[in-house]
Amino acid sequence: MSTPPAAHPVRVRFCPSPTGNPHVGMARTALFNWAFARHHGGTFVFRIEDTDSQRDTEESYEQLLTSMRWLGLDWDEGPEVGGPFGPYRQSDRLDRYRDVAARLVDAGHAYRCYCTPDELERRREADRAAKRPPGYDGHCRELSSEQVGAYESEGRTSVVRFRMPEAESYSWIDLIRGEVTFPAGEVRDYVLVRANGEPLYTLVNPVDDAAMQITHVLRGEDLLSSTPRQLALWGALRELGVAEGAIPEFGHLPYVMGEGNKKLSKRDPESSLLFYVEQGYLPEGMTNYLALLGWSLTEDRDRFSLQEMADAFDITRVNSSPARFDLKKCTALNADWIRLLDAEEFARRLGAFLTAERGIGIDPSVQRVVSVASPLVQERVETLAQASDMLHFLLVEEAAFSVDPDDSAKMLTADAAPVLQASIRALEELTDWTSAEIEAALRTSLVEGLGLKPRLAFGPVRVAVSGRRVSPPLFESLEILGRQRTLSRLKAAVTDG
Numbered sequence: 001m002s003t004p005p006a007a008h009p010v011r012v013r014f015c016p017s018p019t020g021n022p023h024v025g026m027a028r029t030a031l032f033n034w035a036f037a038r039h040h041g042g043t044f045v046f047r048i049e050d051t052d053s054q055r056d057t058e059e060s061y062e063q064l065l066t067s068m069r070w071l072g073l074d075w076d077e078g079p080e081v082g083g084p085f086g087p088y089r090q091s092d093r094l095d096r097y098r099d100v101a102a103r104l105v106d107a108g109h110a111y112r113c114y115c116t117p118d119e120l121e122r123r124r125e126a127d128r129a130a131k132r133p134p135g136y137d138g139h140c141r142e143l144s145s146e147q148v149g150a151y152e153s154e155g156r157t158s159v160v161r162f163r164m165p166e167a168e169s170y171s172w173i174d175l176i177r178g179e180v181t182f183p184a185g186e187v188r189d190y191v192l193v194r195a196n197g198e199p200l201y202t203l204v205n206p207v208d209d210a211a212m213q214i215t216h217v218l219r220g221e222d223l224l225s226s227t228p229r230q231l232a233l234w235g236a237l238r239e240l241g242v243a244e245g246a247i248p249e250f251g252h253l254p255y256v257m258g259e260g261n262k263k264l265s266k267r268d269p270e271s272s273l274l275f276y277v278e279q280g281y282l283p284e285g286m287t288n289y290l291a292l293l294g295w296s297l298t299e300d301r302d303r304f305s306l307q308e309m310a311d312a313f314d315i316t317r318v319n320s321s322p323a324r325f326d327l328k329k330c331t332a333l334n335a336d337w338i339r340l341l342d343a344e345e346f347a348r349r350l351g352a353f354l355t356a357e358r359g360i361g362i363d364p365s366v367q368r369v370v371s372v373a374s375p376l377v378q379e380r381v382e383t384l385a386q387a388s389d390m391l392h393f394l395l396v397e398e399a400a401f402s403v404d405p406d407d408s409a410k411m412l413t414a415d416a417a418p419v420l421q422a423s424i425r426a427l428e429e430l431t432d433w434t435s436a437e438i439e440a441a442l443r444t445s446l447v448e449g450l451g452l453k454p455r456l457a458f459g460p461v462r463v464a465v466s467g468r469r470v471s472p473p474l475f476e477s478l479e480i481l482g483r484q485r486t487l488s489r490l491k492a493a494v495t496d497g
Contacts, residue, residue, distance in 0.1 A: 012216050022060075029218065160192045170228035293323035398488065
């Protein structure tokens with residue numbers, strides 16, 4: 001296990017780009033960084049990589065903050081928290097990046113590249129045809145002042161490319177994968193600054209990692225090939241006095257795969273973290289499942305809390321093999337966490353979900369219904385959305401109540417009219433509106449009086465009052481719904497039939 005020396009406390013960073021909906025792979029990366037920092041008593045830095053003005057949005061930025069709060073991943077430095085190395089939005093640090101880029105060019109570690117996109121594509125096609133390794137061919141590496149002048153007189157713009165040392169190979173001990181080596185010449189020169197002046201992550205992340213004294217970089221496997229670039233840039237930054245101290249240790253987390261062993265894409269609905277918020281997954285269930293995408297507490301235990309993960313987290317035990325996101329397993333684990341909530345907490349969570357995601361105002365009367373009804377569904381649902389759907393008939397205004405057309409066609413047929421009429425007569429005679437009295441009255445009237453089997457007796461009643469063939473326990477539901485609304489719905493079903 002990699003144990004940092006006492007003189008160099010752990011500092012890790014999570015630096016997403018605010019482009020689109022937060023991805024579950026991104027959330028897994030945040031979780032592992034958070035657990036690593038908490039396990040070592042270190043600092044978790046939340047940094048926003050928002051230097052792409054064409055793609056970054058304020059809405060996505062707010063979603064990132066909301067997602068982190070929902071997951072329970074508190075940060076020690078970053079937006080809204082501050083810290084000694086701020087600002088923590090990279091768009092607020094552009095002057096620093098411009099200065100470093102200029103110094104790299106002046107020192108010969110980088111150069112201006114005037115190649116047009118069309119020229120680059122033609123050369124890439126030639127490389128592919130000749131089966132040469134991909135990458136920039138160094139066309140602008142050694143331009144003369146006359147060539148630069150000619151390009152600029154044409155009105156060409158330029159990017160800033162880093163000059164990779166051609167004779168050096170790059171090796172490091174990856175915290176997850178062990179020794180990794182890229183031979184000399186395999187990694188080509190790469191862009192640090194776009195033609196419009198915007199810096200790329202290849203520049204800003206190492207610069208900020210140095211400034212913020214980051215000790216460990218835990219990131220996705222898709223960035224593995226960029227690590228030699230970062231190591232080379234770190235060498236140049238140290239030579240310029242921009243970076244001091246040790247280069248961070250790197251650990252590359254396994255891919256999160258979807259169906260068919262393909263990398264989980266943003267186009268896959270289950271890849272969006274907001275999908276799970278909107279469907280009423282619990283943050284405890286979500287972080288628990290994300291932790292299992294490459295790590296486990298023990299071989300025979302899948303369910304554990306965030307704190308248990310932090311206490312036991314060992315980065316060297318992260319599996320380097322791709323992890324497949326299994327929606328069914330994620331949902332089943334979430335159901336386990338729902339069962340673990342006490343009744344009061346489940347009702348509170350459900351009430352909050354109804355307000356935030358379903359737009360149902362939770363006034364005292366509605367909250368009382370939720371509190372009384374939620375125990376009827378807690379053992380039956382896997383998400384809060386399912387609970388909301390099952391209790392919808394108790395919470396909806398009468399004018400908005402409706403019966404599912406398919407369930408109505410199957411259960412509220414002409415044959416059901418005598419059942420509904422007998423139910424109305426039996427319930428109208430009740431003096432005590434309790435589940436026990438309701439059950440006794442309906443069994444006497446329908447099962448004994450009409451000689452029906454319970455399924456045929458109670459099915460039409462269930463659909464008439466709940467709108468669905470699947471609902472919480474019938475008699476308890478009718479007690480909560482109340483005499484007036486129950487009878488009104490039964491009578492409406494007879495009339496409609």
